[in-house]
Amino acid sequence: MRSIVNIAATALLALLPLSGWAAERPAMTPGMEHEHRNHDGKEGAGPPGGESRQGMRASREWTRYPLILPVMAPRGERGGNTLDLRNIAADVLDVYAPDGSPEQLRRQVPTIAGGTRVEPVSSKNGNYYWVTAREANEERVSVASTATFFSNPGAAPTALLLQAKHDLEIVPQPLPREHGSYRESEKWKFLLRYQGKPLAGKKLMLETEFGSRIAFTSDADGIATVLFPYDFKAEEPGKGGGHHGGPRRAKFVLAVEHEDGSKHYLTAFNYSYSPDAERGKNLWAGLGFGAFGMLLATPLLRRKKSNGEKSSQ
């Protein structure tokens, strides 16, 4: 039905529809293992970039993977994002900028318990910064990574994402742009890389704060195509939507593990995702009001030849 409505609405404009990231319902596909767990300890959700609620202790309940979580800033506070670590102990955050001098491209910011404030290096060097935290010993290297968004015009993050930063990496291809987000039912690509080279046939785990656990496998080019699960739960009474009345957000983490000799590598990338485009929306109501508008205009099409009105004939 949805596709019929899609086609009808597009045909209304009598122009060619070019498909965007067409949303698909999650379906089990070869190489995709799905497990759904329920957790009751969920708190509010928010995207990297400052919309998450402080004290998101629920994270330890929905995943064991290392996370860098945003902490909600006070209203009106601009110019920096506060990030907090979970499931990883690191003394510094490595902050990578999309543009700037060599000192600006990579900085180390000492971590502070409860939240480390990360600020852009200038007001004109790009929206997306890449942030990582690393914990290592002789046997194991764990890396948490995320992207954080600032309202700074400047360089696109394409080169920033492709730049090698750690041994084992998950690289979004691409990140959601402004006014966009990862969403339920959508497929997004991630590059798995070890020492700068694509990792083929590697398992990539997705875990969401709503309890989904899904494994994806990278292809020959190291690309894993992640289908975000349709797992948002009904909103709790009294809780608002997402950022400024926008869509709700929930957290997810992607993780990949790799053995090299006696060393075990674990890298995680966490960010937020939003509900399916159809959730909380009524397409039929939209079509109804569109038809109502058309109906209002139809008297204009009636052929009358009276005072003050001219016919094309």
Add this chain to the structure above:
Amino acid sequence: MLKTLFPTLGRFRLAVQIVMLLVTVYGSNLVGYYMAEKISNALPALSCAYDQQNGAYCVLIPTQHQLHHRVGEAIVKAQQFTLQMVVPLFFTLLTFFAFFFVLSKAFCGWVCPLGTLQELIGKLGRRLNLPLRRFDNGNVGKVRPVKWLMVVILVLLLPLLTGLGVTPHSLGNPYCDICPSRIATTLLTGSTEQLALRSGDGIAFALGAIANTLIGFTLVAAFALRQPFCRICPMLGFNAAFQRLSPLRLVKKEHDKCGKCGICAKACPMDIHEIAREHGAKAYHEDCTLCGRCVEFCPDDGVIQMKWGPLTLFQSNREYYKQRMKGEMPEGTLKPPAASRPAASGAENA
């Protein structure tokens, strides 16, 4: 070669409009995916940021966001007004003006995707021989103030009040929420997401319902009324506020025949009757979209011109006018091929 491809200014403009429709709706495939790779995030045309494949963002969205998030929220926080609050807004307007300086209100008449869609529908209406409605000199004045109200209330005031915490967050970018271009351009990418109304939030639902009613009305009205939404579009008002600051402009000289034939006013898709009787600055009206039709359909040499600074880009010419009239009437009605029609009408010989 160019003259063969584009025998008239109208044909050239249509080609530009089609190209710009593709760029503004699907342009990310050409210019790049991230905001930084867009042509601009302050374009003087309704290139919608909600369209995930677009090539540029309209200036109205950062204007609303900066008034909401920067100016309004900063005033609340600082309890005072500082220069830093308006710097991002200043840069947005500066970026906007960098584009506007070059093409002025031609962004409305040559670039805007919604303007192009309305015009294509209007052409179809003429082909289908549907009646053409016009605003006469008396009632067009009642419509004109609406665009200013849209600018002041929806683009400036409500976002600022929302930032100040006076109005709810659902009113943070109210113009985008009622903008029919948002729905039209996202539908063109095959997405019905913006057509669907958000339930559970009365204000968001109401704004969405207005947008859908507007796009429905616009799509049908455009068959019979030229550029129905452009007349109330805040982008037209936004551009009109700056129109005297760009070198690109419409120039009309005083001529003893002016005000008699009225053909230029008939050709105007915005029903600017002043173009027939006024000259000088008054002829370049706030509603003008610099489409150039009045220039094409003026039968007297050099009376109406499109100029960029001292350069005359196009000017009225009797021979051109005669050629133009062979294919189309001033109001846009297509003429049948010469072999199948009777002798030329009086208008053609004006």
